[in-house]
Amino acid sequence: MGLVKQKTARNTMDWEYFEVFAREEADGPLFHLGSVSAPNKPAAVGQARMVYSEKPWVEMCICPRAEVTPVISVNDMIGIA
Amino acid sequence: MSVSGTDKALMQELLCVADTDWVLGHWYIKVMLNGRSLPDCTAFAGMGQDSLGHTRAIFRLLEDRLQLPEHQLEFGRQPEALHDLEALSRPPQNWGDFLMTAFLTECAVWRLFSTFLDGADKELAGMVKHFGKELYFHRLGLEGWMLAASDEECADMKQSLAERGAEVARWFGAEGAPDVLLESGVRTTSVADARAGFLEDAVSVITQATNLSEAEVLGYLPCETPEDWDTAKRKTAGATVPASLWEFMIPTDPDTVALRRPLAVSVDDNLDLVDRSEYAHADYA
Numbered sequence: 329m330g331l332v333k334q335k336t337a338r339n340t341m342d343w344e345y346f347e348v349f350a351r352e353e354a355d356g357p358l359f360h361l362g363s364v365s366a367p368n369k370p371a372a373v374g375q376a377r378m379v380y381s382e383k384p385w386v387e388m389c390i391c392p393r394a395e396v397t398p399v400i401s402v403n404d405m406i407g408i409a
Numbered sequence: 410m411s412v413s414g415t416d417k418a419l420m421q422e423l424l425c426v427a428d429t430d431w432v433l434g435h436w437y438i439k440v441m442l443n444g445r446s447l448p449d450c451t452a453f454a455g456m457g458q459d460s461l462g463h464t465r466a467i468f469r470l471l472e473d474r475l476q477l478p479e480h481q482l483e484f485g486r487q488p489e490a491l492h493d494l495e496a497l498s499r500p501p502q503n504w505g506d507f508l509m510t511a512f513l514t515e516c517a518v519w520r521l522f523s524t525f526l527d528g529a530d531k532e533l534a535g536m537v538k539h540f541g542k543e544l545y546f547h548r549l550g551l552e553g554w555m556l557a558a559s560d561e562e563c564a565d566m567k568q569s570l571a572e573r574g575a576e577v578a579r580w581f582g583a584e585g586a587p588d589v590l591l592e593s594g595v596r597t598t599s600v601a602d603a604r605a606g607f608l609e610d611a612v613s614v615i616t617q618a619t620n621l622s623e624a625e626v627l628g629y630l631p632c633e634t635p636e637d638w639d640t641a642k643r644k645t646a647g648a649t650v651p652a653s654l655w656e657f658m659i660p661t662d663p664d665t666v667a668l669r670r671p672l673a674v675s676v677d678d679n680l681d682l683v684d685r686s687e688y689a690h691a692d693y694a
Contacts (some may be wrong), residue, residue, distance in 0.1 A: 343446070364448040365556035372548020375448045378455030 351387040356393040421641040424492040427467035432497045434460030488650040492642040496576035505565025511553040511576040516610040520603040524596040555618035659691035
């Protein structure tokens with residue numbers, strides 16, 4: 329069985345980033361686990377479930393990074409500039 | 410130990426699912442480094458791990474019920490005895506071919522396996538439910554990549570569908586074939602309904618990912634079995650896993666065998682597992 333040799337170059341910089349959150353217990357806090365980058369939401373959901381499967385989470389969700397509204401930020405002086 | 414007709418049919422059916430997942434898991438492992446990003450590579454590793462885990466869980470279930478020694482089904486069979494899906498016997502030729510074949514296989518495996526979800530065999534039904542939660546994300550991940558395919562990859566996917574679609578579709582067998590598992594209540598959904606579900610899943614994604622119409626997609630997924638069709642193994646009589654793929658699944662190369670340790674068993678450790686007369690009742694070949 330050979331490797332898949334033919335691969336089309338893709339600009340991964342265009343991919344959207346999704347933040348991944350999960351809850352270990354029903355009444356426990358929602359933890360931020362990390363992020364995945366994917367070309368669309370179905371691929372991101374599949375990746376998130378596969379990559380962050382280290383615990384039997386009772387809940388997991390993803391959110392496009394672009395949809396996150398900063399409140400306090402290391403990059404911006406929110407409220408000043 | 411005697412094996413009833415229903416038990417025998419169930420064993421054959423579960424081996425079809427397990428062996429197909431076994432080969433598909435090795436596809437994922439081979440393709441893993443072709444992922445487009447680190448999470449993507451990790452996702453393929455996870456899918457491979459899931460598939461091999463499902464395979465081994467089914468093997469343990471069968472070995473327990475048939476009173477076979479542990480690891481008999483993984484290490485004690487020759488490639489001719491495998492019940493794998495024929496479309497996986499040729500390696501993927503490109504990214505589009507890989508996506509299409511893996512997606513069709515995942516859909517087929519889930520639809521056939523899910524016929525046991527509400528069946529009388531509660532131990533098996535629980536296993537189906539657990540596996541189903543994981544297999545959903547395999548299909549979703551592959552679907553995402555299919556929807557993001559470039560024009561070139563899209564053309565490759567269509568070619569793959571034309572070349573392998575019929576091999577996956579005929580896995581469900583001839584329409585109207587007798588089914589002792591359905592009659593005995595071990596499965597509550599008929600294979601014909603499973604096939605209809607498979608076509609629904611396939612058409613839904615492929616029409617979105619390519620510019621093919623529903624009729625065109627269905628045209629590539631006919632319900633036709635060849636004359637030399639092996640009903641028990643759900644493949645053409647005599648079809649076997651290619652030697653190179655088999656070596657990847659059950660390595661005999663001394664260096665590779667050493668790398669597999671400390672796995673509890675290997676082909677070198679347990680040569681006496683193979684073809685012993687006391688296991689003949691299982692007749693898994």
